[in-house]
Amino acid sequence: MTAVLPDGIAIVEDAAPEFEAVAAIQRGLHEFNQATGGPYDRDPVTLLVQDAEGKTLGGLLGLTFWGWLFIDWLWLSQEVRAGGLGAELLRRAEAIAKERGCTNAYTDTFSFQAPGFWQKSGYVEFGRLDGMPAGHARVWFRKVL
Template sequence: MSTALRDGIEIVEDAAPEFEAVGAIQRGLHDFNQAMGGPYDREPVTLLVQDAEGKSLGGLLGLTFWGWLFIDWLWLAPEMRGKGVGAELLLRAEAVARERGCTNAYTDTFSFQAPGFWQRNGYVEFGRLDGMPAGHARVWFRKVL
């Protein structure tokens, strides 16, 4: 389905866009953001929890940029929960961020995941979107490093 605008320009719905089209959008926004906010200096933060055989039991995926640590994903297998491993992952990620000059961290989670975990580790709620998903909320947390 497409919508004609003017001068031969149209909006096209594409359920499986080509890599180049996606890349053009990402590059365009990254270029604009860096022109306005300065260089990203984006670097990944990847911490894995593995057993003796190298099987992944969880981990933390994030990024550092503009002096902030963004924690995108933090997950642990059920048998790893409640043992302090999540808190250790956060401490390690925060240490990496400090080494890179970051002074703050942020993340988002859902009310059914573990908002208390973030609070116990010094994170403060700064935003909430109730009804996302229905009966729950999406919650944003931050912490001064």
């Protein structure tokens, strides 16, 4: 579906946009954010849990920017859960963030995942979106490092 506005600008619905279209949006927003908030100094934080054969059993993916650690993903396969690996991944990510000068961390999770893990790790809930998904909530946590 395409909507053409009076000035000739078109709004185009595209279920599979080309890479360059997506990159233009990302680039534009990043440029605006950095012009307003300062340089990102974005650096990834990637920690993997692997078995003896090198198979990935989980890990933590995040990044540091503007003095914050953002933890995007933290997942462990069932066979290595409950052994303290999640806490160790988090401890290591926070140490990397501190080395990079970060003073805070944040993440989001769902109420059916492990909000208690974050609370036990010193994170405090600062936001909640009930009904995301139905019967559950999306929950945001932060921690001063």
